Amino acid sequence: MYKPILDKIKEYDYITIYRHQRPDGDCMFSALALYEFLKDNFKEKQIKIAGEDTYEIITKKHKISDSFARKSLAIVVDTSSVNRIDDIRATQAPFMIKIDHHPVVDNYGNLNFVDEKAAACAELLAVILMSEPFKPYFVSKKVCEYLYCGLITDTINFRTANTTYKTLEIAALLAKKGELRVSDLVEMLTDKDIDTFQKISKIRNYLKIDQKCGFIVLDKKDLIKLDMDGWDAKNQIDEIGKIKDLKIWLFAVDVNGKYDVSVRSKRGYIINGFCAKLGGGGHANAAGIKQISKNDLKWLISELVELSTKKPKIS
Ligand SMILES: [Mn+2]
Incomplete structure (x- = not known):
């Protein structure tokens, strides 16, 4: 399963990462983690993140031309059905990879990597990036941070019923690999300003x-x-x-x-x-x-x- 994902990434010169409308933390951080990972390891490729809506603390998005969308590999994160993708041009891509942890609504990808038991899409991405075929590639501190943030936001700091030992194992691996100060990340994501409080x-x-x-x-x-x-x-x-x-x-x-x-x-x-x-x-x-x-x-x-x-x- 991991190798076909890597093969497709290698095959395309252009890659567009798609996410769902009104992205939450997991969705946005997953997209960013994948973006950073691909930028670090495939310098010759052009990589972009699609989507109009942004998440409160992250506003990163790229302008994407129709021709870019049509020639790029589409990797869609955290999105259960095609009509929830925040840029329908994903469907015009020559090949689509779905990476998601929602109950399956439609298998819109040409390749679907879905695990409903995963607590976050970031958990799945971490599994992919730590898998055997991906071992030779570099996973930066930033990527670890983004993935860890995805885990925290979707599990509300590991409180939700779908948090498992696997979630924690992956969190630990990310914390180790990225030498993360986990309390700083939790603080950044969960502390509220006085007005909101x-x-x-x-x-x-x-x-x-x-x-x-x-x-x-x-x-x-x-x-x-x-x-x-x-x-x-x-x-x-x-x-x-x-x-x-x-x-x-x-x-x-x-x-x-x-x-x-x-x-x-x-x-x-x-x-x-x-x-x-x-x-x-x-x-x-x-x-x-x-x-x-x-x-x-x-x-x-x-x-x-x-x-x-x-x-x-x-x-
Ligand atoms: Mn999610």
Whole structure:
């Protein structure tokens, strides 16, 4: 599996790295790690990162011409389906490699490297870069740092239910190889400015609890009161996850009259199926949906409340 990936990288003079719309940390750091790795080791090749949307602390993106897109190998990271790629020209590439850890929606790649059990796409990339065929190549401190940051962001510093010994082993290898100061990276990614910290205190007051399900629903007027946009507010969903008695939690924000929703859960409470029914998707314990009606949101909350009363399904 690793050798065919390397062979394709060797074969093309042009490589474009694609990622999903509204990239999260894992997606962005995976793209950056791959970019740095390819730049370091294949100096004669032209490498670019596609995509319009950026992640809050990273704004790196390249202008890509149609002809560049058409002649380059496309490597798509952290993206489950083709319609989520943040630049549809990926589909015009002569060859596509998918590297992802979401439940498979479509196998759009000509080569698909997917492991749903991996805690982060960065974990998979690290596995690839540390594999036998890639051994002769240089993995810089920066690459290790980016991959480690991908791990931290997707696992919320190794807290999520999909964190395994493999995740930690890889984290340890990256920390060793890159001589990383891991606490500095966590601080950089998780510390909040005072303004956001104060706003989070206010957001907490909107929490409602029913059974073992917690939810925050913010309408337009709430967002104006909080002086936050929906995206920034919804990003605080992990705050609710720190409540001991909750099994499932949801954060919904009004965006142009409809709701964008994130759902999270603890081990044994599988929530992505409900999101899929409304056109969304994601992982077993972290999923989301965009632009659903108030009625659909009510349905979703009632299903999640019901699920939260049940015993966890631990496999
Ligand atoms: Mn991810």
